[in-house]
Amino acid sequence: LEEEQKLMYGLLYSMKGFCSKISPDPRCDSFNYFVTQTYKLHLYETPSGLKFVLLTDPTQGDLSDVLASMHALYVQWVVKNPLCVPSAQVTCDAFRTHLQALLVALPCFQ
Amino acid sequence: MSSSAKLGEHVFSQVEKINSELFTLTYGAIVMQMLRDYEDVNEVNRQLDRMGYNIGVRLIDEFLARSGVGRCHDLKDTAELISKVGFKLFLGITCTVANWSADEKNFSLLLDENPLAEFVELPTTPVVSGSAPPSKALLYSNVLCGVLRGALEMVQLSVECKFVKDVLRGDDTTEIRVEFKEYLADEVPVGDE
Numbered sequence: 001l002e003e004e005q006k007l008m009y010g011l012l013y014s015m016k017g018f019c020s021k022i023s024p025d026p027r028c029d030s031f032n033y034f035v036t037q038t039y040k041l042h043l044y045e046t047p048s049g050l051k052f053v054l055l056t057d058p059t060q061g062d063l064s065d066v067l068a069s070m071h072a073l074y075v076q077w078v079v080k081n082p083l084c085v086p087s088a089q090v091t092c093d094a095f096r097t098h099l100q101a102l103l104v105a106l107p108c109f110q
Numbered sequence: 111m112s113s114s115a116k117l118g119e120h121v122f123s124q125v126e127k128i129n130s131e132l133f134t135l136t137y138g139a140i141v142m143q144m145l146r147d148y149e150d151v152n153e154v155n156r157q158l159d160r161m162g163y164n165i166g167v168r169l170i171d172e173f174l175a176r177s178g179v180g181r182c183h184d185l186k187d188t189a190e191l192i193s194k195v196g197f198k199l200f201l202g203i204t205c206t207v208a209n210w211s212a213d214e215k216n217f218s219l220l221l222d223e224n225p226l227a228e229f230v231e232l233p234t235t236p237v238v239s240g241s242a243p244p245s246k247a248l249l250y251s252n253v254l255c256g257v258l259r260g261a262l263e264m265v266q267l268s269v270e271c272k273f274v275k276d277v278l279r280g281d282d283t284t285e286i287r288v289e290f291k292e293y294l295a296d297e298v299p300v301g302d303e
Contacts, residue, residue, distance in 0.1 A: 027181070027183075046171065047174060047180060048170050048171055048264040049266075050171065068175075071171075074171070074175075075172045075175040079172060080172070
């Protein structure tokens with residue numbers, strides 16, 4: 001999991017660097033999603049540096065709302081939880097349950 | 111009404127409310143207990159700032175989730191959002207941004223009302239004999255300065271906040287001075303190839 005995290009972080013860092021170079025607005029370095037032949041990666045980044053990443057099949061539409069809901073869930077169950085340290089891995093069961101429920105209820109979930 | 115004021119009203123209408131007197135009394139009880147525990151008014155000020163910092167670091171995420179705002183273009187935007195949306199969302203009040211410095215790096219937040227300090231009077235006698243009395247030296251709402259500092263640090267803005275005027279100490283208004291120090295660059299974790 002550790003390796004996967006580093007890989008993901010490196011990927012996002014490089015993509016954002018790429019976006020900031022080709023973007024007409026030099027301050028804008030974020031993207032909503034990118035598509036490859038096998039998957040689609042959705043990114044939701046907050047100004048506070050939190051990144052929410054969702055991997056789906058390439059045919060999905062824009063899932064920014066879903067990611068925004070995930071952010072709201074994160075705030076409710078992790079940020080407001082005195083036992084959760086923000087930089088550590090999230091082990092809160094309530095968060096996982098609610099997140100699972102959110103994703104399973106999506107029309108695109110099979 | 112400006113767009114940030116409208117946003118402030120909108121998010122405020124959606125958030126759960128609690129009894130403001132309960133809030134004021136709870137905060138007052140905390141400060142009173144701290145004065146008894148630490149005895150030194152300056153230490154209490156520091157601890158309130160530290161508490162505020164820890165709150166601010168987490169508060170920013172709730173603010174961003176509820177308001178849905180993106181990055182601010184400049185400090186003026188930041189000040190507008192803090193005064194009209196941030197304060198509204200968490201304290202139910204708005205404050206005014208004023209006294210911009212010439213280089214536009216420093217500004218003041220003027221609070222007409224302060225929910226933390228409703229009906230509060232600071233004692234004029236010192237807590238420990240020989241030290242300054244709370245009515246002169248205690249920054250009662252210093253937790254707010256800590257919150258601003260912590261929250262802004264999480265969006266890569268390093269600031270210093272302090273109370274320059276407080277109605278509890280006999281001034282005519284409550285004023286927080288916010289001084290921009292620097293932008294914090296994103297740090298890449300060490301050890302990445």
